Amino acid sequence: MKYINEFRDGKTARHIAAAIAAETRADRRYHIMEFCGGHTHAISRYGLSDLLPENIRLIHGPGCPVCVLPIGRIDNAIDLALNRGVILATYGDCLRVPASGGLSLLKAKARGADVRMVYSSADALKLAQDHPEREVVFFAIGFETTTPPTAVAIVQAEKLGLKNFSVFCNHVLTPSAIANILESPEVRQHGTVPLDAFIGPAHVSTVIGSQPYEHFAEEYEKPVVIAGFEPLDVMQAILMLVRQLNEGRAEVENEFSRAVTREGNVKAQNLVAEVFELRKSFEWRGLNEVPYSALRIKAKYAAWDAERRYGIEYRSVADNKACECGAILRGLKRPQDCKLFGTVCTPENPVGSCMVSSEGACAAHYTYGRYRDLADRVSA
Secondary structure, three states: OOOHHHHHOHHHHHHHHHHHHHHOOOOOOEEEEEOOHHHHHHHHHOOHHHHOOOOEEEEEOOOOHHHHOOHHHHHHHHHHHHHOOOEEEEOHHHOOOOOHHHOOHHHHHHOOOEEEEOOOHHHHHHHHHHOOOOOEEEEEEEOOOOHHHHHHHHHHHHHHOOOOEEEEEEEEOHHHHHHHHHHOHHHHOOOOOOOOEEEEOOHHHHHHOOHHHHHHHHHOOOOEEEOOOOHHHHHHHHHHHHHHHHHOOOOEEEOOOOOOOOOOOHHHHHHHHHHEEEOOEEEEOOOEEEEOOEEEEOHHHHHHEHHHHOOOOOOOOOOOOOOOHHHHHOOOOOHHHOOOEOOOEEOOEOOOHHHOOOOOHHHHHHHOOOOHHHHHHHHO
Protein backbone atom coordinates (compact mmCIF):
# COMPACT_ATOMS: atom_id res chain seq x y z
CA MET A 1 0.00 0.00 0.00
CA LYS A 2 1.55 3.26 -1.18
CA TYR A 3 -1.27 5.71 -1.78
CA ILE A 4 -3.54 7.41 0.73
CA ASN A 5 -6.77 6.20 -0.89
CA GLU A 6 -5.66 2.63 -0.24
CA PHE A 7 -5.71 3.35 3.50
CA ARG A 8 -9.31 4.60 3.17
CA ASP A 9 -10.75 1.68 1.24
CA GLY A 10 -14.24 0.87 2.50
CA LYS A 11 -14.16 -2.78 1.46
CA THR A 12 -10.95 -3.39 3.39
CA ALA A 13 -12.34 -1.50 6.40
CA ARG A 14 -15.39 -3.78 6.46
CA HIS A 15 -13.10 -6.80 6.17
CA ILE A 16 -11.09 -5.68 9.22
CA ALA A 17 -14.34 -4.87 11.05
CA ALA A 18 -15.55 -8.43 10.39
CA ALA A 19 -12.27 -9.78 11.78
CA ILE A 20 -12.68 -7.64 14.91
CA ALA A 21 -16.27 -8.85 15.38
CA ALA A 22 -15.18 -12.47 14.94
CA GLU A 23 -12.37 -12.20 17.50
CA THR A 24 -14.19 -10.10 20.10
CA ARG A 25 -15.28 -12.15 23.07
CA ALA A 26 -18.90 -11.77 24.15
CA ASP A 27 -18.04 -12.27 27.83
CA ARG A 28 -15.92 -9.13 28.20
CA ARG A 29 -15.72 -5.46 27.28
CA TYR A 30 -12.81 -3.65 25.64
CA HIS A 31 -11.99 -0.09 26.71
CA ILE A 32 -9.43 1.47 24.39
CA MET A 33 -8.11 5.03 24.71
CA GLU A 34 -6.74 6.86 21.68
CA PHE A 35 -4.07 9.33 22.73
CA CYS A 36 -3.82 11.42 19.60
CA GLY A 37 -6.04 14.18 18.29
CA GLY A 38 -5.50 12.90 14.76
CA HIS A 39 -6.99 9.56 15.75
CA THR A 40 -9.95 11.25 17.43
CA HIS A 41 -10.55 13.17 14.20
CA ALA A 42 -10.27 10.05 12.03
CA ILE A 43 -12.60 8.02 14.26
CA SER A 44 -15.31 10.68 13.99
CA ARG A 45 -14.74 11.56 10.35
CA TYR A 46 -14.94 7.99 9.09
CA GLY A 47 -17.47 6.72 11.61
CA LEU A 48 -15.19 3.96 12.83
CA SER A 49 -17.14 3.45 16.06
CA ASP A 50 -20.13 2.38 13.96
CA LEU A 51 -18.06 -0.49 12.54
CA LEU A 52 -17.18 -1.91 15.94
CA PRO A 53 -19.06 -4.35 18.18
CA GLU A 54 -20.99 -2.79 21.06
CA ASN A 55 -18.59 -4.17 23.66
CA ILE A 56 -15.67 -2.13 22.28
CA ARG A 57 -15.62 1.40 23.63
CA LEU A 58 -13.21 4.01 22.28
CA ILE A 59 -12.22 6.60 24.89
CA HIS A 60 -10.86 10.02 23.95
CA GLY A 61 -7.67 10.94 25.79
CA PRO A 62 -5.76 14.23 26.22
CA GLY A 63 -4.12 14.06 22.81
CA CYS A 64 -5.13 17.45 21.40
CA PRO A 65 -2.41 20.05 22.16
CA VAL A 66 -4.80 23.02 22.03
CA CYS A 67 -7.29 21.25 24.29
CA VAL A 68 -4.84 20.55 27.11
CA LEU A 69 -3.46 24.09 27.24
CA PRO A 70 -4.81 25.70 30.44
CA ILE A 71 -6.58 29.06 30.45
CA GLY A 72 -3.76 30.73 32.38
CA ARG A 73 -1.33 30.16 29.53
CA ILE A 74 -3.73 31.72 27.03
CA ASP A 75 -4.11 34.65 29.43
CA ASN A 76 -0.32 35.06 29.44
CA ALA A 77 -0.25 35.15 25.63
CA ILE A 78 -3.10 37.68 25.52
CA ASP A 79 -1.26 39.89 28.02
CA LEU A 80 1.85 39.84 25.83
CA ALA A 81 -0.17 40.82 22.78
CA LEU A 82 -2.38 43.46 24.42
CA ASN A 83 -0.07 45.07 26.97
CA ARG A 84 3.53 44.47 25.90
CA GLY A 85 3.32 45.79 22.34
CA VAL A 86 4.71 42.63 20.75
CA ILE A 87 3.78 40.85 17.57
CA LEU A 88 2.42 37.54 18.85
CA ALA A 89 2.80 34.73 16.30
CA THR A 90 0.61 31.70 16.91
CA TYR A 91 -0.88 28.65 15.25
CA GLY A 92 -4.43 29.14 13.99
CA ASP A 93 -6.04 26.72 16.45
CA CYS A 94 -4.91 28.89 19.37
CA LEU A 95 -6.77 31.98 18.18
CA ARG A 96 -10.23 30.98 19.36
CA VAL A 97 -9.44 29.18 22.62
CA PRO A 98 -11.56 30.84 25.34
CA ALA A 99 -9.59 32.63 28.05
CA SER A 100 -10.47 34.72 31.11
CA GLY A 101 -13.04 37.50 30.90
CA GLY A 102 -14.58 36.17 27.70
CA LEU A 103 -11.40 36.95 25.81
CA SER A 104 -9.47 34.94 23.24
CA LEU A 105 -6.48 35.80 21.09
CA LEU A 106 -8.86 36.53 18.23
CA LYS A 107 -10.88 38.95 20.38
CA ALA A 108 -7.64 40.51 21.62
CA LYS A 109 -6.71 41.07 17.98
CA ALA A 110 -10.04 42.82 17.46
CA ARG A 111 -9.12 45.10 20.38
CA GLY A 112 -5.93 46.13 18.64
CA ALA A 113 -3.41 43.47 19.64
CA ASP A 114 -0.99 42.48 16.89
CA VAL A 115 -1.71 38.75 16.74
CA ARG A 116 -0.65 36.91 13.59
CA MET A 117 -1.38 33.37 12.52
CA VAL A 118 1.59 31.35 11.33
CA TYR A 119 1.92 27.84 9.94
CA SER A 120 5.33 27.11 11.42
CA SER A 121 8.04 28.39 13.72
CA ALA A 122 9.94 29.38 10.58
CA ASP A 123 7.14 31.81 9.72
CA ALA A 124 7.48 33.39 13.16
CA LEU A 125 11.22 33.71 12.71
CA LYS A 126 10.70 35.44 9.35
CA LEU A 127 8.30 37.90 11.00
CA ALA A 128 11.13 38.94 13.31
CA GLN A 129 13.49 39.33 10.36
CA ASP A 130 10.94 41.38 8.41
CA HIS A 131 10.15 43.63 11.40
CA PRO A 132 13.47 44.39 13.14
CA GLU A 133 11.86 47.36 14.88
CA ARG A 134 9.29 45.14 16.66
CA GLU A 135 9.50 42.42 19.29
CA VAL A 136 8.13 39.11 17.96
CA VAL A 137 7.02 36.36 20.35
CA PHE A 138 6.23 32.88 19.06
CA PHE A 139 3.51 31.21 21.14
CA ALA A 140 4.90 27.67 20.94
CA ILE A 141 2.53 24.83 21.84
CA GLY A 142 2.22 21.15 21.08
CA PHE A 143 3.57 17.72 21.85
CA GLU A 144 6.88 16.21 20.76
CA THR A 145 5.92 16.62 17.09
CA THR A 146 6.13 20.42 17.05
CA THR A 147 8.97 20.75 19.56
CA PRO A 148 11.91 20.13 17.15
CA PRO A 149 10.83 22.94 14.76
CA THR A 150 10.69 25.32 17.73
CA ALA A 151 14.19 24.23 18.71
CA VAL A 152 15.36 24.88 15.15
CA ALA A 153 13.91 28.41 15.27
CA ILE A 154 15.71 29.20 18.54
CA VAL A 155 19.04 27.88 17.24
CA GLN A 156 18.61 29.85 14.02
CA ALA A 157 17.74 33.00 15.97
CA GLU A 158 21.00 32.62 17.89
CA LYS A 159 23.01 32.13 14.69
CA LEU A 160 21.34 35.13 13.05
CA GLY A 161 21.70 37.28 16.14
CA LEU A 162 17.95 38.04 16.13
CA LYS A 163 17.49 40.01 19.35
CA ASN A 164 13.84 40.84 18.65
CA PHE A 165 12.67 37.21 18.59
CA SER A 166 11.64 35.08 21.57
CA VAL A 167 9.58 31.98 22.30
CA PHE A 168 6.82 31.52 24.86
CA CYS A 169 7.33 27.79 25.35
CA ASN A 170 4.36 25.56 26.18
CA HIS A 171 5.55 22.25 24.75
CA VAL A 172 4.28 19.19 26.61
CA LEU A 173 5.23 15.50 26.75
CA THR A 174 3.01 12.55 25.86
CA PRO A 175 4.47 9.79 28.12
CA SER A 176 4.01 11.94 31.24
CA ALA A 177 0.34 12.47 30.42
CA ILE A 178 -0.21 8.74 29.82
CA ALA A 179 1.40 8.00 33.19
CA ASN A 180 -0.84 10.62 34.82
CA ILE A 181 -3.95 8.99 33.35
CA LEU A 182 -2.87 5.54 34.51
CA GLU A 183 -2.06 6.82 38.02
CA SER A 184 -5.28 8.80 38.33
CA PRO A 185 -7.77 7.70 41.02
CA GLU A 186 -10.41 7.14 38.33
CA VAL A 187 -8.25 4.44 36.72
CA ARG A 188 -6.04 3.16 39.55
CA GLN A 189 -8.45 3.09 42.50
CA HIS A 190 -12.10 3.72 41.72
CA GLY A 191 -12.34 2.08 38.31
CA THR A 192 -14.68 4.83 37.08
CA VAL A 193 -12.60 4.94 33.89
CA PRO A 194 -12.06 1.32 32.81
CA LEU A 195 -8.96 1.36 30.63
CA ASP A 196 -7.60 -1.75 28.94
CA ALA A 197 -5.31 -0.54 26.17
CA PHE A 198 -3.96 2.42 24.21
CA ILE A 199 -3.83 3.37 20.55
CA GLY A 200 -0.42 5.05 20.53
CA PRO A 201 0.00 8.43 18.81
CA ALA A 202 1.29 8.63 15.26
CA HIS A 203 3.30 11.81 14.65
CA VAL A 204 4.60 11.94 18.22
CA SER A 205 5.95 8.42 17.81
CA THR A 206 7.85 9.32 14.64
CA VAL A 207 9.92 11.58 16.90
CA ILE A 208 10.18 9.68 20.20
CA GLY A 209 9.88 6.16 18.77
CA SER A 210 8.01 3.22 20.29
CA GLN A 211 10.45 2.58 23.15
CA PRO A 212 8.94 5.08 25.66
CA TYR A 213 5.65 3.14 25.66
CA GLU A 214 7.30 -0.09 26.77
CA HIS A 215 7.17 1.10 30.37
CA PHE A 216 3.37 1.28 30.28
CA ALA A 217 3.07 -2.21 28.85
CA GLU A 218 5.44 -3.65 31.47
CA GLU A 219 4.53 -1.62 34.57
CA TYR A 220 0.78 -1.23 34.07
CA GLU A 221 0.16 -4.27 31.85
CA LYS A 222 -1.60 -2.14 29.24
CA PRO A 223 -1.11 -3.07 25.57
CA VAL A 224 -0.11 -0.26 23.21
CA VAL A 225 -0.39 -0.30 19.44
CA ILE A 226 1.02 2.71 17.59
CA ALA A 227 -1.23 3.55 14.65
CA GLY A 228 -1.20 5.83 11.63
CA PHE A 229 -3.90 8.43 11.03
CA GLU A 230 -5.89 6.73 8.28
CA PRO A 231 -9.06 4.72 9.01
CA LEU A 232 -7.49 1.39 8.10
CA ASP A 233 -4.56 2.17 10.41
CA VAL A 234 -6.91 2.73 13.34
CA MET A 235 -9.05 -0.33 12.54
CA GLN A 236 -5.98 -2.56 12.26
CA ALA A 237 -4.65 -1.20 15.57
CA ILE A 238 -7.95 -2.04 17.28
CA LEU A 239 -7.79 -5.59 15.88
CA MET A 240 -4.22 -5.94 17.18
CA LEU A 241 -5.28 -4.69 20.63
CA VAL A 242 -8.26 -7.06 20.77
CA ARG A 243 -5.90 -9.95 20.02
CA GLN A 244 -3.46 -8.86 22.74
CA LEU A 245 -6.23 -8.53 25.31
CA ASN A 246 -7.74 -11.89 24.40
CA GLU A 247 -4.35 -13.56 24.73
CA GLY A 248 -3.48 -11.80 27.99
CA ARG A 249 -0.51 -10.03 26.44
CA ALA A 250 0.64 -6.48 27.19
CA GLU A 251 3.16 -5.45 24.55
CA VAL A 252 4.03 -2.47 22.39
CA GLU A 253 3.25 -3.18 18.75
CA ASN A 254 3.83 -0.86 15.82
CA GLU A 255 1.12 -0.77 13.17
CA PHE A 256 2.60 2.48 11.78
CA SER A 257 5.86 0.79 10.79
CA ARG A 258 6.05 2.81 7.57
CA ALA A 259 6.96 5.88 9.65
CA VAL A 260 7.78 4.82 13.24
CA THR A 261 10.84 2.97 14.54
CA ARG A 262 11.72 1.85 18.07
CA GLU A 263 14.41 4.55 18.39
CA GLY A 264 12.50 7.38 16.72
CA ASN A 265 14.16 10.42 15.17
CA VAL A 266 17.42 10.59 17.12
CA LYS A 267 18.57 13.77 15.39
CA ALA A 268 15.38 15.56 16.42
CA GLN A 269 15.66 14.19 19.97
CA ASN A 270 19.23 15.48 20.27
CA LEU A 271 18.23 18.92 19.01
CA VAL A 272 15.40 19.13 21.54
CA ALA A 273 17.78 18.05 24.33
CA GLU A 274 20.21 20.78 23.25
CA VAL A 275 17.64 23.59 23.54
CA PHE A 276 15.11 22.44 26.16
CA GLU A 277 15.02 20.95 29.64
CA LEU A 278 12.26 19.46 31.78
CA ARG A 279 9.99 21.61 33.91
CA LYS A 280 9.37 20.22 37.39
CA SER A 281 5.64 20.61 36.87
CA PHE A 282 3.16 21.97 34.33
CA GLU A 283 -0.59 22.42 34.46
CA TRP A 284 -2.68 20.54 31.90
CA ARG A 285 -6.33 21.29 31.34
CA GLY A 286 -8.25 18.41 32.88
CA LEU A 287 -5.20 16.78 34.47
CA ASN A 288 -4.12 19.62 36.78
CA GLU A 289 -0.41 19.79 37.64
CA VAL A 290 1.55 16.96 36.00
CA PRO A 291 5.18 16.46 37.17
CA TYR A 292 7.92 16.60 34.53
CA SER A 293 5.40 16.83 31.72
CA ALA A 294 6.60 19.90 29.84
CA LEU A 295 9.71 21.65 28.57
CA ARG A 296 11.33 25.02 29.15
CA ILE A 297 14.15 26.75 27.33
CA LYS A 298 17.62 26.14 28.75
CA ALA A 299 19.61 28.99 30.30
CA LYS A 300 22.01 28.79 27.35
CA TYR A 301 19.22 30.18 25.16
CA ALA A 302 17.71 32.49 27.79
CA ALA A 303 18.00 35.48 25.45
CA TRP A 304 15.22 33.92 23.33
CA ASP A 305 13.01 32.85 26.23
CA ALA A 306 9.90 35.07 26.42
CA GLU A 307 9.16 33.92 29.98
CA ARG A 308 12.49 35.31 31.16
CA ARG A 309 12.44 38.37 28.90
CA TYR A 310 8.99 39.55 29.98
CA GLY A 311 8.91 38.09 33.48
CA ILE A 312 5.82 36.04 32.69
CA GLU A 313 4.15 34.72 35.83
CA TYR A 314 1.67 31.89 35.46
CA ARG A 315 -1.62 31.99 37.35
CA SER A 316 -3.96 29.02 37.34
CA VAL A 317 -7.50 29.82 36.21
CA ALA A 318 -10.50 27.53 36.72
CA ASP A 319 -12.46 26.35 33.68
CA ASN A 320 -16.06 27.30 33.04
CA LYS A 321 -18.03 25.28 35.60
CA ALA A 322 -20.59 24.18 33.03
CA CYS A 323 -17.94 22.92 30.59
CA GLU A 324 -17.00 19.23 30.77
CA CYS A 325 -13.81 19.57 28.71
CA GLY A 326 -11.58 18.52 31.61
CA ALA A 327 -13.61 15.38 32.29
CA ILE A 328 -13.65 14.53 28.57
CA LEU A 329 -9.87 14.85 28.39
CA ARG A 330 -9.53 12.38 31.29
CA GLY A 331 -11.90 9.90 29.66
CA LEU A 332 -14.51 10.38 32.39
CA LYS A 333 -17.16 11.73 30.04
CA ARG A 334 -18.02 11.88 26.35
CA PRO A 335 -18.76 15.09 24.43
CA GLN A 336 -22.46 14.35 24.35
CA ASP A 337 -22.48 14.11 28.16
CA CYS A 338 -21.88 17.86 28.38
CA LYS A 339 -25.02 19.99 28.68
CA LEU A 340 -23.42 22.72 26.57
CA PHE A 341 -22.45 20.45 23.68
CA GLY A 342 -24.17 21.33 20.42
CA THR A 343 -26.32 24.01 22.08
CA VAL A 344 -24.40 26.87 23.67
CA CYS A 345 -21.04 25.36 22.69
CA THR A 346 -20.33 24.89 18.97
CA PRO A 347 -17.20 25.29 16.80
CA GLU A 348 -18.45 28.78 15.87
CA ASN A 349 -18.93 29.70 19.53
CA PRO A 350 -16.69 27.44 21.65
CA VAL A 351 -17.07 27.54 25.41
CA GLY A 352 -14.31 24.99 26.04
CA SER A 353 -11.07 24.21 24.21
CA CYS A 354 -12.25 20.74 23.14
CA MET A 355 -14.63 22.45 20.69
CA VAL A 356 -11.92 24.63 19.10
CA SER A 357 -9.40 22.44 17.30
CA SER A 358 -10.46 19.91 14.67
CA GLU A 359 -8.54 17.39 16.78
CA GLY A 360 -10.63 18.13 19.85
CA ALA A 361 -13.12 15.43 20.80
CA CYS A 362 -16.08 17.82 20.92
CA ALA A 363 -15.27 19.53 17.62
CA ALA A 364 -14.73 16.21 15.84
CA HIS A 365 -17.96 14.81 17.28
CA TYR A 366 -19.92 17.89 16.28
CA THR A 367 -18.42 18.38 12.83
CA TYR A 368 -19.08 14.83 11.67
CA GLY A 369 -22.47 14.41 13.32
CA ARG A 370 -21.31 11.83 15.85
CA TYR A 371 -23.73 13.19 18.40
CA ARG A 372 -26.98 11.68 17.18
CA ASP A 373 -27.42 10.13 20.62
CA LEU A 374 -27.71 13.72 21.85
CA ALA A 375 -31.02 13.92 20.02
CA ASP A 376 -32.01 10.61 21.60
CA ARG A 377 -31.18 11.99 25.04
CA VAL A 378 -33.14 15.19 24.47
CA SER A 379 -36.20 13.36 23.15
CA ALA A 380 -36.12 10.73 25.91
